[in-house]
Amino acid sequence: MLTNNNKQTQIDIIRDLVAAQNKLDETGAGIIEKCDLQLRKWRAIHKYLHDHPFPTKARVKRSEQWRDAVQYIRDMNELDVLDWVLLQAEVAGYIERGVREMRPRRKGPCHELLLEYARDRKRKALAVYKWSMAADETDTATMDTLTPAILERHSTNGTGGTENL
Secondary structure (H helix, E strand, O other), rough: OOHHHHHHHHHHHHHHHHHHHHHHHHOOHHHHHHHHHHHHHHHHHHHHHHHHHOOOOOOOOOHHHHHHHHHHHHHHHHHHHHHHHHHHHOOOOOOOOOOOOOOOOOOOOOOHHHHHHHHHHHHHHHHHHHHHHHHHOOOOOOOOOOOOOHHHOOOOOOOOOOOOO
């Protein structure tokens, strides 16, 4: 079983990564450093959420369930996660008041949906990191990082120039 000390250690790691990311944004560091830090941050967030689940009270309104989740994730100091959870609470509140909401929402425990969000952000960060590593090798986008559909769409063959770029 994971201890409370382990939980605080993971939160401290996330806070350190968020602080380091903010410093990199201010100093204008390179793309690879930013992508690496972003990937490490989302891996730490996903691990924390995976290791420390929280219950969803099924008897309360959906917006209240999401507001309870805000209390759970607030200590991380990660604004992307906080904004996402607050958006979920806001949308759930609209739906409860009968306001039609066009954004699709999924049902299920808040923790599982939050874990899925963190997983998707981690995957995106990994894809961006791989892209930046491949692009850094040749100082441009390479054939390995571009799909055939993208290459075909932006091809200048037969156009006489680069108008479609």
